[in-house]
Amino acid sequence: MPKIHSTDFRNKVMEHYKISLHKSDTCKRFGVSRTTLNDWIRLEENTGFLDQPKIISGRPFLIKDLKSFKMFYESTTFKKLKDLIPLFEQKFGYSISYSSLLYTIRKLKLSKKKDFC
Structure with a gap:
């Protein structure tokens, strides 16, 4: 290193x-x-200067606005995570894969399971 x-x-x-x-x-x-x-x-x-370059580590999030996503996730009712993908695309206006959605949910430490009666 x-x-x-x-x-x-x-x-x-x-x-x-x-x-x-x-x-x-x-x-x-x-x-x-x-x-x-x-x-x-x-x-x-x-x-023009000698500042240390910022080192960005890790994989970037594909979801652009994490605060809005967190509010959307907590307020939306769904049974399976796959059901959330079309709702996400409708709300935010761009598509996302299941693995990217799962990755973001894990990084934000949100629960993957929602039980609604």
Whole structure:
């Protein structure tokens, strides 16, 4: 797993590089690899700053508005989860698969079973 350096450290390394204009010396002095320094130089050229990129982990939700979905799920009566798919498509205007619906319900820690008499 790559080491994530703080923004302050990145700024110090880049300041030294801008003064010396010598990549090898900068890498040896601060203990970073040449590819890391090249990535930081490219990042600063493209974005103008050296903030750490946000790392998004996990699979994204296919349901766009989770709060609305949770309210919809709790207020809708159904017997099987498969019955919820056409109701979802009618309410939100886009289709969703059974597995995506099940995945979202598990992640939101909602009950899969609803017993209505």
